[in-house]
Amino acid sequence: MPRAQIEKVAIIGAGTMGSSIALAVAKGGYPVLLKDINQEQLQSGLGRIEKFLQSMIKKGLSPAEAEAIKNRIQPTSNFSDLASCDLVIEAVLEKMEIKSSLFKELESHCRPDCLFATNTSSLSITEIASHLSRPERLIGLHFFNPAHLMKLVEVIPGLDTDEATIKTSLEFAAKLGKLAVRVEECASFLVNRLLGRYMTEALWCLEEGIADVAQIDKAACDYLMPIGPLALRDMNGADIGLAVSRFNYQEYGERFKPAPILEKMVELNWLGQKTGKGFYLYDPETKKRSDVNPELKELIKAEGKKDSFQVERLFLPMINEAFLLLQEHVCAAADLDPALMAGLGMRKGPLTLAQEIGLAKCLAELEKLCQEHGERFRPAPLLKRYVRGGRKSLLEPKSSPAAACAN
Ligand SMILES: NC(=O)c1ccc[n+]([C@@H]2O[C@H](COP(=O)([O-])OP(=O)(O)OC[C@H]3O[C@@H](n4cnc5c(N)ncnc54)[C@H](O)[C@@H]3O)[C@@H](O)[C@H]2O)c1
Structure with a gap:
């Protein structure tokens, strides 16, 4: 059973993402160990953190608090130091062989109840976990760049991830002040x-x-x-x-x-x-x-x-994909717009937009575009169901996509 309480975190990889995740986690009050395979990269990661802190001071962070955050981040080159951690977040190169062999190595140094997270943007969480003897403790924690400023974290369980790991990960991301959204595994996530x-x-x-x-x-x-x-x-x-x-x-x-x-x-x-x-x-x-x-x-x-040219043309494929994604139960309908707003800075999410344009009009436009341009505009079956059922929105309390799919 993975730990319910996270007290100490290790970040592996001190590149673009690892350094800003280290800062996000230290800012959340956790002691952090930062490790990279390359000492120069580790030093430049620490340099980036210093620069980020300087710009945070300019925006109002007190120098004393900046110093405290910085002191919570300790570089290390020894795997043996990770034995004291409750959570390890991996942010190394986007290659299956590198990530899977790193986690195998981590298994021999970390406690059996230590949680493992990967920041992969495209690899399969289930496949990474399949290399572990305890796949149930691995999860995707997908931070956005720069992680210390971006509000969203996608929390992505693999097929073997257990409920305790999911719960602890959602709570951990929320404690960092992030919007933690559970996303079922699919290519490119939500x-x-x-x-x-x-x-x-x-x-x-x-x-x-x-x-x-x-x-x-x-x-x-x-x-x-x-x-x-x-x-x-x-x-x-x-x-x-x-x-x-x-x-x-x-x-x-x-x-x-x-x-x-x-x-x-x-x-x-x-x-x-x-x-x-x-x-x-x-x-x-x-x-x-x-x-x-x-x-x-x-x-x-x-x-x-x-x-x-109508601007809606740019957003209709996104709206349609949102319906496909809800049809696959990738996330809860209520999480979709907030995730897009936090992750991309949109002023409103695709479901709200669909409601404003009108679901029937979205469908009619998609059907027309599908005739002209083919597959990329083929309307999502869930959108058709909503229109046929006379629903005006996916955000109405009664309209659960799961219920509509089951019909
Ligand atoms: N850059 C982005 O915008 C972004 C956003 C979200 C997720 N991601 C994901 O985050 C991960 C890291 O991306 P990045 O942009 O920070 O890459 P990066 O190239 O900036 O950094 C990767 C770091 O990992 C180190 N490294 C490589 N192998 C290692 C090992 N075995 N042990 C320890 N350190 C090792 C490298 O020395 C380097 O410092 C990738 O999986 C990427 O897909 C990136």
């Missing part, structure tokens, strides 16, 4: 699965020539997003976007098909901010965004009717 549909749709709109870069980004921001999808793609890198798109396509099929324009941009090394050119151009020194990339026009052969 937020990134829905984000993927929206990001890809923005690329299809561009590809089909129905809107240009500035129009798409402005429409999304004016509507409900903190940043446009194409500016976000440039920020995260077209190469990363393409890898994620291909992964989702392989897992879910046609509706996640990557837009060809992304493949062409990766071939041309137009990766976004990091190469100075993507959908926009960037200053090589400051990385500040300037104009829309003028050469992009050459990649877009189609000439659609720009005046027919």
